[in-house]
Amino acid sequence: MEVTFLGTGSAFSPHAYNASILVDRAILLDAGAPLTVHLPKAGVSLDEPRAVVLSHFHADHTFGLAWLILGRVLLHEPSAPLTIFGPVGATAYVEQLLDFAWGEKMRRLSWERLQLTVHELAGGDTFEVDGSRARAFRMQHVDELNCLGFSIERDGVRLGYSGDAEVSPELEALVAASDHVIAEMTYPEGDGAELHLGRKDVEGLMERHPSTRFIITHLSSEVSVNGAVMARDFLTLRLPLR
Numbered sequence: 001m002e003v004t005f006l007g008t009g010s011a012f013s014p015h016a017y018n019a020s021i022l023v024d025r026a027i028l029l030d031a032g033a034p035l036t037v038h039l040p041k042a043g044v045s046l047d048e049p050r051a052v053v054l055s056h057f058h059a060d061h062t063f064g065l066a067w068l069i070l071g072r073v074l075l076h077e078p079s080a081p082l083t084i085f086g087p088v089g090a091t092a093y094v095e096q097l098l099d100f101a102w103g104e105k106m107r108r109l110s111w112e113r114l115q116l117t118v119h120e121l122a123g124g125d126t127f128e129v130d131g132s133r134a135r136a137f138r139m140q141h142v143d144e145l146n147c148l149g150f151s152i153e154r155d156g157v158r159l160g161y162s163g164d165a166e167v168s169p170e171l172e173a174l175v176a177a178s179d180h181v182i183a184e185m186t187y188p189e190g191d192g193a194e195l196h197l198g199r200k201d202v203e204g205l206m207e208r209h210p211s212t213r214f215i216i217t218h219l220s221s222e223v224s225v226n227g228a229v230m231a232r233d234f235l236t237l238r239l240p241l242r
């Protein structure tokens with residue numbers, strides 16, 4: 001499995017772009033980065049990703065979708081179909097995002113040309129993404145939104161992704177179900193207490209799950225955590241890590 005980080009900053013990070021992770025050139029985990037620039041810069045055509053998996057509806061995880069979708073339609077004729085997975089409410093969210101970004105006419109054109117399919121998921125749901133088995137986990141992040149983390153099994157690797165999350169029993173279950181996990185760490189010091197994970201939270205998870213390899217993203221500054229891989233924009237990793 002090959003994982004390329006297209007954005008590894010927290011929402012207002014000054015050092016890195018917003019969240020997006022490309023798996024095997026085919027699956028995007030979140031779409032906060034400027035994808036019309038970052039996919040080509042990573043050597044991947046806008047037309048290559050088959051699916052986008054959204055963790056929650058915050059701008060720093062989703063707004064790049066507007067560029068990916070219409071850019072793909074306008075630059076690639078015919079365009080490859082695209083499937084979107086996201087929390088309950090994803091269909092209406094993507095429609096509103098496209099209406100707001102480019103207008104209703106372009107939204108309709110995009111939907112038709114990309115044969116756009118949106119699958120709405122709740123915690124505990126299993127699904128298949130680009131031929132891989134995956135599972136959604138409900139994450140505790142902000143009360144007013146459905147927030148998910150995911151595990152994807154591919155090439156014998158069980159990859160977890162926290163999205164944005166506080167420590168919770170579901171996050172522990174996600175980490176336990178993953179041999180590699182991409183975990184957020186918004187707060188460089190201390191524990192997150194609310195909304196996000198902090199360094200102490202991540203160190204605690206690492207201690208409680210010694211057989212899971214941690215890759216840290218959603219960073220507010222350039223920091224390191226002993227024993228974990230620190231993601232940075234355009235880092236490519238081949239999993240399993242040695």
Ligand SMILES: [Zn+2]
Nearest residue numbers: 056058141164
């Ligand atoms: Zn968020």
